[in-house]
Amino acid sequence: MRKFREAIIEKTILLNGFACILFVVLIFVFLAKDGLTLFRTIAIQDFLFGQIWSPLAEPPQFGILPLFLGSLFVTVGATVISVPLGMACAIFIGEIAPRWMREVLKAGVELLAAIPSIVIGFIGMTMLGPVVKSLFHLPTGLTAVTGSIALAFMAIPTMVSIMEDAITSVPRTYKEGSLALGATHWQTIYRVIIPAASSGIVAAIMLGIGRVIGETMAVMMLTGNASVMPKTILAPVRTMTATIAAEMGETVRGSEHYFALFAIGLVLFGITFLINFLADMARHRKKK
Amino acid sequence: MSKIETKDLNLFYGNFQALIDVNLAIEEKMITALIGPSGCGKSTLLRTFNRMNDLIDGARITGEVLIDGKNIYEAGTDLVVLRKKVGMVFQRPNPFPLSIFDNIAYGPRTHGSKSKAELEDVVEQALSRVQLWDVLKDRLESSALNLSLEQQQRLCIARLMAVTPDVVLMDEPCSALDPMATQRIEELMSELKKHYTILIVTHNMQQAARVSDRTGFMLLGRLVEYGETPQVFTNPKEIKTEEYITGRYG
Numbered sequence: 001m002r003k004f005r006e007a008i009i010e011k012t013i014l015l016n017g018f019a020c021i022l023f024v025v026l027i028f029v030f031l032a033k034d035g036l037t038l039f040r041t042i043a044i045q046d047f048l049f050g051q052i053w054s055p056l057a058e059p060p061q062f063g064i065l066p067l068f069l070g071s072l073f074v075t076v077g078a079t080v081i082s083v084p085l086g087m088a089c090a091i092f093i094g095e096i097a098p099r100w101m102r103e104v105l106k107a108g109v110e111l112l113a114a115i116p117s118i119v120i121g122f123i124g125m126t127m128l129g130p131v132v133k134s135l136f137h138l139p140t141g142l143t144a145v146t147g148s149i150a151l152a153f154m155a156i157p158t159m160v161s162i163m164e165d166a167i168t169s170v171p172r173t174y175k176e177g178s179l180a181l182g183a184t185h186w187q188t189i190y191r192v193i194i195p196a197a198s199s200g201i202v203a204a205i206m207l208g209i210g211r212v213i214g215e216t217m218a219v220m221m222l223t224g225n226a227s228v229m230p231k232t233i234l235a236p237v238r239t240m241t242a243t244i245a246a247e248m249g250e251t252v253r254g255s256e257h258y259f260a261l262f263a264i265g266l267v268l269f270g271i272t273f274l275i276n277f278l279a280d281m282a283r284h285r286k287k288k
Numbered sequence: 289m290s291k292i293e294t295k296d297l298n299l300f301y302g303n304f305q306a307l308i309d310v311n312l313a314i315e316e317k318m319i320t321a322l323i324g325p326s327g328c329g330k331s332t333l334l335r336t337f338n339r340m341n342d343l344i345d346g347a348r349i350t351g352e353v354l355i356d357g358k359n360i361y362e363a364g365t366d367l368v369v370l371r372k373k374v375g376m377v378f379q380r381p382n383p384f385p386l387s388i389f390d391n392i393a394y395g396p397r398t399h400g401s402k403s404k405a406e407l408e409d410v411v412e413q414a415l416s417r418v419q420l421w422d423v424l425k426d427r428l429e430s431s432a433l434n435l436s437l438e439q440q441q442r443l444c445i446a447r448l449m450a451v452t453p454d455v456v457l458m459d460e461p462c463s464a465l466d467p468m469a470t471q472r473i474e475e476l477m478s479e480l481k482k483h484y485t486i487l488i489v490t491h492n493m494q495q496a497a498r499v500s501d502r503t504g505f506m507l508l509g510r511l512v513e514y515g516e517t518p519q520v521f522t523n524p525k526e527i528k529t530e531e532y533i534t535g536r537y538g
Contacts, residue, residue, distance in 0.1 A: 109440065171382070174374075177384065180375065180378075181447065182369070183398045187398050196385050
């Protein structure tokens, strides 16, 4: 009887484990089924490299290059802002701050992660947008840069908590060895601790970027939503995610436009999958 | 003048007193061993000589530690200069996760940038001194973590040689090694004593008897006995030392 119970419990856990994989596969199949339908009527290179996204024109055009560049600008901008800030924060929490301050800061960073993206978008719209507008003398404050800044703050908590884990898990003996050779604390941090934690740091950056690419609500509110080829990061852009969110409600189910939005989803899925994969590679490189 | 001298040295971890009135004089270019049961304070004493105890929260010291006649606990002591002069080898080999070359070059690079050619010289000399040069010279760029434990410990000693210390502190340097490797490290120590003042903390009494010139026996934070190694081991003055050496506790 006990054995029977064991077996039931084990099988249930096994099933749950596989359920996650099953869901991912189902989502992918669903996306692919509708997304790939588009390419019956539209050539794949026109979709990926077309410079005009104009689904309501006659004939409609489904070039996602402007949307891809919008996502790219916002993501790169957010990465450039969040990586140095996040690293500095993680190093301070992990290595420099006294114990009581460490606890306060860690709690603060986790709280930052808990702020809903709509709230960040709201604050960005009312506070950040006008600042960007007057700072760069722009006709509008809703640009790629505005989105980047807001998204950087959404990526930082993820980055900091993973980086901080990586930094504190560097063996104490490395630190002692370096200090005993007469290195200063700072020399020890940047010449031993950061290299030793590098795989975790890279993984943290990748996961932070993954979060930024997938974010929708804040970017929809902050980037100005202009689906044209962006020339500078100070111009309004529209990301791939915002396009799906904005247009899915107004398409006819089964239309070309509908399939095009699924195809964008497929591209996004591919990108985040690649990033997670790279993050995983970085994390496992250390174990070899 | 002795190389290192402690005067009425007391050390506290919070409310716990780990060292009690330690008075010790260590001679230059000799091997001095510190023995005693676990928790007797021998590692703590060793770590006062390069101020590694500073890293521990709540560690507090009274008394003096003189190295070359200068109190290293005086305000304004430059820890970088002190630790360059007083190097340390740890219980578990702790090479950095860098290449063999970068491990040795770590110290010299830290203490002012040196040219590639200079660093190559330093690396060759340091590795030769620990008899690793011939074995490793063709794979200086591979990771130090792939070496055997004995080679790693030698590498750590070489890494220390590269910053040209006067004093070498060894905290149970052989406890992670097998007997053959231990023997070879001991031979290396005898070789190194021509150039350096060596202090070794060890659990292994035979090791202390084999390699050291002077031995100090510690118990519960006190230095119970200190003298010439043959005298301490064959004719101890203190009954506690005799009991420890004959294996009655510890």
